[in-house]
Amino acid sequence: MLNQGYLFEEGRNLYYPTGRMREICNMIGEQDFVAMRLNSDIEKLRDETSETVTLAKRQGANLIYLSVAESSQPVRATVRVGRIRPLHATATGKALLSLLNPEEIDALLMQAPLEKNTRRTITSRSKLVREIETSSELGWFFGFGESYPDLAAVSVPLLIDNSAYAVTIMGPSQRIEPNAAKLAERLLPLVKKYSSRSLPASATTAKPRARKATTTPSRKSAPAK
Numbered sequence: 001m002l003n004q005g006y007l008f009e010e011g012r013n014l015y016y017p018t019g020r021m022r023e024i025c026n027m028i029g030e031q032d033f034v035a036m037r038l039n040s041d042i043e044k045l046r047d048e049t050s051e052t053v054t055l056a057k058r059q060g061a062n063l064i065y066l067s068v069a070e071s072s073q074p075v076r077a078t079v080r081v082g083r084i085r086p087l088h089a090t091a092t093g094k095a096l097l098s099l100l101n102p103e104e105i106d107a108l109l110m111q112a113p114l115e116k117n118t119r120r121t122i123t124s125r126s127k128l129v130r131e132i133e134t135s136s137e138l139g140w141f142f143g144f145g146e147s148y149p150d151l152a153a154v155s156v157p158l159l160i161d162n163s164a165y166a167v168t169i170m171g172p173s174q175r176i177e178p179n180a181a182k183l184a185e186r187l188l189p190l191v192k193k194y195s196s197r198s199l200p201a202s203a204t205t206a207k208p209r210a211r212k213a214t215t216t217p218s219r220k221s222a223p224a225k
Contacts, residue, residue, distance in 0.1 A: 034160055035067045038194070042069045042167065045186060051171040052077040058096045058164055061112040063087055066165075077151055077170040088114045088128055089121050091143035091153035095166040097128075098136050099157050105129055120145045139191065140184040144177050152176035156187040158195040 001007040007015045038055050045053045046069035055067040062084045070078060087093030088109065097105050106125060114123040122128045135141045144152045153170035167190055169183045170176065176183065 034163070034165060038165075038167065038190075039067055039069075041190060041193075042067055045069070045167075045169065046071060049169055049183060049186060051169050051175070051183070052079065054079060054092065054168050054170065056092045056096070056166050056168065058087070058093075059084065061087060061108055063090065063093050063096055063166070071171060073171075075172050077153075077172070079170075085147070086112065086115065088123075089117050089143065089147040090168075091141045091155040091170070092166045092168045094128075094132055094135060094141040094143065095155040095157040095168070096164050098132050098141065099159055099164040102129060105132070117147050118145055118149045120149075122146065138184070139188060142180055142184075144180075145173055149173075152180070154180050154184045154187065156184070156191050158191060160194055 002009065002015070005018060005020050008018055010016050035055055042053045042055055050071055050073055052071045053069045054065050056063045056065045058064075063086075065079055065081055065083050065085075068079050068081055070076065085093065087097055097108070100108065106129070109125050109128070114125065114128070115121070116123050122131065132141070139156065141155045141157075142153065143155075150173050151170065152173040153168050153176060155166050155168035158165045158167060167187060169187065
């Protein structure tokens with residue numbers, strides 16, 4: 001890397017990327033066609049809902065965030081591009097799992113323990129599969145305080161060029177949970193626009209079976225769901 005001009009040495013055993021490295025990284029990022037296609041929609045959703053909106057993809061037994069349009073509200077969900085999160089405790093993960101068949105879901109969940117992050121985290125594979133099946137009938141997925149107590153999210157899966165993605169609206173539970181169905185209605189047009197998977201007829205009217213929020217968001221920016 002040093003000989004090719006991608007790194008330079010700054011002191012003993014300290015190395016930093018050069019402008020050449022940044023140019024290569026920028027070129028790679030510009031080839032992320034899916035993220036580029038959806039970025040304007042993600043930003044528009046952020047502006048319409050005033051909440052953080054993300055695009056993610058499954059990576060093994062986890063998910064990885066590919067694009068983020070962060071809310072400007074003082075209390076908001078925050079997440080960095082490239083962050084890895086578990087599938088079972090997030091609305092995003094459930095949306096991504098929904099594009100697999102039950103056998104694939106079970107095999108995938110066997111690869112990683114279903115860790116209990118909060119009292120609302122689902123740690124039973126059979127219960128998680130049942131929730132995914134129920135939410136699939138709605139056409140959208142939710143996570144209410146399962147990753148962090150004060151955070152909630154709604155998500156939809158997109159099947160683009162035979163690859164699974166998920167777009168998610170996330171934020172403090174007190175704002176997201178009472179408005180989950182309305183926020184999901186904002187997401188559903190993306191499925192029709194981008195995905196080759198058809199929606200059930202009930203997708204725009206059904207509501208999740210979940211309790212209302214009982215937690216209060218902190219005054220600082222909260223970590224992402």
